[in-house]
Amino acid sequence: MQVADLSTPSVVARRPSGQPHELRRFLLRRILTLLVTLWLASVLVFLVLNILPGKPAQVILGTQATPSSVAALTAKLGLNRPLVDQYLHWIHGLVTLNLGNSYISAQPIAPVIGAALEVTGPLVLAGLVVGLLIAIPLGIASALRHTRRSGIVLSGIAQIGIAIPNFVLGILLIIVFAVDLKVLPASGFTTWSTSVTGALQSLVLPAVALGLVEGAILARYIRASIIEVLRADYLRTARAKGLRPNQALIRHGLRNASIPVLTVFGLELSGLIIGAVVIEAVFTLPGLGSLLLSSVANRDLITVQDIVMLVATTVLVVNTIVDILYRVIDPRMGLRS
Amino acid sequence: MASSLRHLAKAAVLVASGALMLSACGSSSSTTSSTAKNTPLQTLTIGSSNVFPPTLNPTANASQAIDEVIDYNVLQHLVQLAPNGSIVPVLASSYTVSDANKVYTFTIRKGVKFSNGNPLTPADVVFSMKRVYAPGSTYPYGKIFDVASVRQLGTDQVQVTLTTPSWNWLYDLAAYSNGVILDPSTISTMATDPVGTGPFKVTGEVSNYSVTLARNNQYWGYKPHVSGVVFRYFSNADSLNAALESGQVNMIDNLSAPSDATLFKSNPKYKVVSSLTNGKVQLTLNNAYGPLRNKLVRQAILYATDRKAIMDAASGGYGLIDGTDSVPADPYYIDLASEYPYNVTKAKQLMAKAGYAKGFSLQLVLPPYFYAKLAAPLIVSELSAINIKVSVSTIDFPLWISQVFEGGNFQATIIDQAEGRDVSNYGTTGYYWHYAQTPQVAAELAAANAAPTKAEWIAGYQKVLKQITGDAVNDWLYIAPFITVIDKNIVGIPTTAYTESYNLSYVGIGGTIPASAKQLGYLS
Numbered sequence: 001m002q003v004a005d006l007s008t009p010s011v012v013a014r015r016p017s018g019q020p021h022e023l024r025r026f027l028l029r030r031i032l033t034l035l036v037t038l039w040l041a042s043v044l045v046f047l048v049l050n051i052l053p054g055k056p057a058q059v060i061l062g063t064q065a066t067p068s069s070v071a072a073l074t075a076k077l078g079l080n081r082p083l084v085d086q087y088l089h090w091i092h093g094l095v096t097l098n099l100g101n102s103y104i105s106a107q108p109i110a111p112v113i114g115a116a117l118e119v120t121g122p123l124v125l126a127g128l129v130v131g132l133l134i135a136i137p138l139g140i141a142s143a144l145r146h147t148r149r150s151g152i153v154l155s156g157i158a159q160i161g162i163a164i165p166n167f168v169l170g171i172l173l174i175i176v177f178a179v180d181l182k183v184l185p186a187s188g189f190t191t192w193s194t195s196v197t198g199a200l201q202s203l204v205l206p207a208v209a210l211g212l213v214e215g216a217i218l219a220r221y222i223r224a225s226i227i228e229v230l231r232a233d234y235l236r237t238a239r240a241k242g243l244r245p246n247q248a249l250i251r252h253g254l255r256n257a258s259i260p261v262l263t264v265f266g267l268e269l270s271g272l273i274i275g276a277v278v279i280e281a282v283f284t285l286p287g288l289g290s291l292l293l294s295s296v297a298n299r300d301l302i303t304v305q306d307i308v309m310l311v312a313t314t315v316l317v318v319n320t321i322v323d324i325l326y327r328v329i330d331p332r333m334g335l336r337s
Numbered sequence: 338m339a340s341s342l343r344h345l346a347k348a349a350v351l352v353a354s355g356a357l358m359l360s361a362c363g364s365s366s367s368t369t370s371s372t373a374k375n376t377p378l379q380t381l382t383i384g385s386s387n388v389f390p391p392t393l394n395p396t397a398n399a400s401q402a403i404d405e406v407i408d409y410n411v412l413q414h415l416v417q418l419a420p421n422g423s424i425v426p427v428l429a430s431s432y433t434v435s436d437a438n439k440v441y442t443f444t445i446r447k448g449v450k451f452s453n454g455n456p457l458t459p460a461d462v463v464f465s466m467k468r469v470y471a472p473g474s475t476y477p478y479g480k481i482f483d484v485a486s487v488r489q490l491g492t493d494q495v496q497v498t499l500t501t502p503s504w505n506w507l508y509d510l511a512a513y514s515n516g517v518i519l520d521p522s523t524i525s526t527m528a529t530d531p532v533g534t535g536p537f538k539v540t541g542e543v544s545n546y547s548v549t550l551a552r553n554n555q556y557w558g559y560k561p562h563v564s565g566v567v568f569r570y571f572s573n574a575d576s577l578n579a580a581l582e583s584g585q586v587n588m589i590d591n592l593s594a595p596s597d598a599t600l601f602k603s604n605p606k607y608k609v610v611s612s613l614t615n616g617k618v619q620l621t622l623n624n625a626y627g628p629l630r631n632k633l634v635r636q637a638i639l640y641a642t643d644r645k646a647i648m649d650a651a652s653g654g655y656g657l658i659d660g661t662d663s664v665p666a667d668p669y670y671i672d673l674a675s676e677y678p679y680n681v682t683k684a685k686q687l688m689a690k691a692g693y694a695k696g697f698s699l700q701l702v703l704p705p706y707f708y709a710k711l712a713a714p715l716i717v718s719e720l721s722a723i724n725i726k727v728s729v730s731t732i733d734f735p736l737w738i739s740q741v742f743e744g745g746n747f748q749a750t751i752i753d754q755a756e757g758r759d760v761s762n763y764g765t766t767g768y769y770w771h772y773a774q775t776p777q778v779a780a781e782l783a784a785a786n787a788a789p790t791k792a793e794w795i796a797g798y799q800k801v802l803k804q805i806t807g808d809a810v811n812d813w814l815y816i817a818p819f820i821t822v823i824d825k826n827i828v829g830i831p832t833t834a835y836t837e838s839y840n841l842s843y844v845g846i847g848g849t850i851p852a853s854a855k856q857l858g859y860l861s
Binding site for chain 1: 391399573579743
């Protein structure tokens with residue numbers, strides 16, 4: 001009698017003999033899709049921003065400026081050239097990694113974005129860590145206990161976490177830890193070069209405010225996906241073989257459970273980046289979110305374009321990697337899109 | 338629990354205690370006088386509700402956030418406005434006005450150096466003033482462009498000839514950052530490092546976060562009693578208030594919302610200083626829109642508005658109601674608050690007389706500022722009493738500029754007309770509220786500016802103010818306040834807000850200021 005091979009989670013499919021070719025073609029296709037999507041995103045961003053009413057020159061020089069000054073500045077910024085010209089000039093800059101100069105300050109944009117990333121990068125990462133630290137234990141525990149009262153309580157906690165807006169949580173944290181207890185700064189960011197401890201202190205409350213909500217959302221996904229795995233036949237078979245419930249779950253179930261979670265992970269990243277914009281405003285962190293908001297308010301269109309493309313590229317690349325990993329983890333998905 | 342979960346739980350506890358340990362190692366460092374150190378000079382940290390300065394070059398951008406930091410503090414003018422409204426000589430040690438306000442001769446102060454050590458020369462003054470109106474100039478504001486010629490006289494004088502005589506030109510030179518005197522060799526780096534003759538110099542900025550000034554040790558005048566000043570920016574009123582309460586900043590230069598003053602008024606650690614600005618918060622009426630073309634309708638609206646209630650709601654009761662386009666700092670100031678007392682019956686009579694007893698609908702478009710948001714509901718309910726159905730929408734400021742200000746495409750809006758001495762807007766053809774009598778006002782203002790005596794100039798301007806109020810061009814709600822909250826030991830801040838600059842010339846943590854400074858309007 002043939003015994004099912006339980007070291008892989010499913011019946012192994014016969015692989016066609018041209019496997020390396022398939023893989024290469026798949027990768028090429030995915031990368032091509034990525035590039036086309038990026039290009040479309042750039043066109044969309046450029047069109048939307050440049051069709052918005054509100055000329056940068058008039059905003060810069062104010063309501064009392066002479067019309068000739070406004071015209072002179074518009075020409076100086078190159079904003080009276082045809083839109084296609086301006087678009088091509090911008091794209092050429094991006095591709096050659098020249099992000100251009102701000103319309104407002106005439107200073108290079110790249111160093112400003114770099115400085116902002118020193119704040120937002122660690123913030124998003126820390127938020128992700130906080131989120132995972134909450135989601136994994138909470139999700140697994142509530143899934144294992146989903147038929148019992150304690151599991152319902154845990155699930156309820158996750159639900160509350162999803163319901164709280166992250167800026168409300170942020171302000172509450174400031175009141176408790178900064179104003180009342182005075183153990184952490186109420187706002188602001190000590191740069192990494194000034195003090196590493198100071199920088200970490202500045203990020204604790206924001207990371208918690210950012211990560212808690214995302215963690216609660218992720219906990220729900222983990223819970224649902226583990227419950228589904230717990231009901232699977234192969235797990236019952238593993239139990240029948242003599243494994244204890246948790247051993248069976250870990251050895252056979254987690255890999256399957258991780259697939260939908262991986263998908264959500266890609267979306268979580270977008271959620272964290274968006275959440276970071278709000279959290280940066282609450283905690284006055286000079287990150288990418290603050291830069292984006294102030295550039296929109298100043299009609300510094302080129303900085304807005306650059307930041308949006310940066311974020312879009314990050315999200316699209318991460319999602320592409322997730323997509324590829326997906327198919328590596330689960331050969332059942334195959335290599336066709 | 339499975340062992341792996343136990344490991345996870347342990348890890349979580351470790352990280353949490355790590356975070357708590359981090360927070361325990363030293364609380365936030367940027368506070369001030371609580372630690373008794375022997376160094377007499379400290380850094381003043383100012384929490385600002387303004388937007389972050391888009392550039393540090395005030396001649397490239399009209400944003401008041403730039404002037405708040407740079408004007409008067411880093412870059413100086415020939416003459417400047419003291420907090421009490423008087424025009425005082427600064428880089429000019431004296432000046433004479435001749436040819437009926439057309440020719441101005443300035444004697445340049447001796448011994449003045451820029452913060453980089455270069456001496457101030459009359460040639461620098463000529464260069465800076467010519468830069469304003471040069472062809473292709475992109476100076477903001479449009480002020481002090483009306484210059485025909487600037488030339489050096491002798492070794493230490495500069496003579497300016499205007500295109501037309503003006504009683505306002507000296508004020509414009511003092512009040513607007515177009516009048517800053519620059520070191521020609523530093524022009525290329527002005528966006529990040531403007532070099533001037535002022536009491537402070539720029540030593541750093543963190544984008545969207547802070548600007549740092551250090552005391553200029555080459556400064557020719559009174560040395561402020563601080564080692565430096567840091568402006569920190571907050572986009573959120575709660576964060577700003579929390580920063581003061583937790584000691585991260587020493588003061589808030591202007592509260593985001595005046596009603597927040599109640600948080601600090603009864604706290605003995607702080608002092609609340611309230612003052613007025615040049616800003617006239619008004620319900621602007623498009624005089625070219627349908628029913629608003631009729632003067633009786635506009636007057637009805639003014640009678641139907643309870644300005645006191647609006648000021649209480651939008652401004653925490655701070656401010657001043659004077660019913661016209663003028664503030665107490667103006668030499669021609671006149672109080673016309675009693676012209677349109679709150680009288681709904683009278684308002685209804687006027688509406689009926691104008692043929693609008695049944696009322697009409699009015700679209701009120703708001704910029705995204707707190708005073709507009711707070712005043713709007715009261716406007717809606719007060720105008721509904723005379724059957725005007727108001728619908729409200731909010732747009733962002735650049736859109737307000739393009740749609741309302743440039744395009745004149747609106748019916749009514751609420752805005753703080755923040756420029757000082759801007760009565761000339763009522764004589765500018767095409768100005769966004771489309772007043773029908775602009776040519777007449779323009780002629781009267783021109784005559785007043787050409788008047789031989791100051792008294793006649795003042796009389797001419799007051800006549801115009803009475804006319805625009807009589808014609809109910811706009812509904813002037815109240816003069817916008819400026820509310821500063823300081824730690825008790827801070828001295829030398831300006832007690833009025835009539836300048837774009839936040840004048841730090843006499844500021845100090847602890848200590849006192851000279852009696853002459855107190856007379857000029859600095860806090861002692």
